Amino acid sequence: MVTGLLEGNGDLRAGDALVCEGQHWPVTALEAFRASLQVAEPGSNIGVLLRNGPEADVLRGKLVQFVPSPRTVSRPSRGRKGLSGKRG
Numbered sequence: 001m002v003t004g005l006l007e008g009n010g011d012l013r014a015g016d017a018l019v020c021e022g023q024h025w026p027v028t029a030l031e032a033f034r035a036s037l038q039v040a041e042p043g044s045n046i047g048v049l050l051r052n053g054p055e056a057d058v059l060r061g062k063l064v065q066f067v068p069s070p071r072t073v074s075r076p077s078r079g080r081k082g083l084s085g086k087r088g
Helices: none
Strands: 002-008 017-018 023-032 035-037 045-050 063-067 081-087
Touching: none
Parallel strands: none
Antiparallel strands: 002 045, 002 081, 017 023, 017 063, 023 035, 023 045, 063 081
16 A cells, blocks of 8 residues: 555546556555545545555655556546655
8 A cells, every 4th residue: 555645637546557666556446544435636645555566665755656547548637646655
């Protein structure tokens, strides 16, 4: 689980990919305060569950980016977004 504040100008959804230092991990689920989310909006404090994610503390303190999945590329208002926070 990667946690932090979602920044940027686009929504984050399950199926998008987390990118950090050239590595990609698919986002499988989103949570906010132990509640499941379908969509996370910028300004939200969220937890991001990754499929085959890195080991603990690999992403701690790093800025990561999210890339929309190919099935969602045509959605309007899908800009660059990032998560500043911690891995835990």
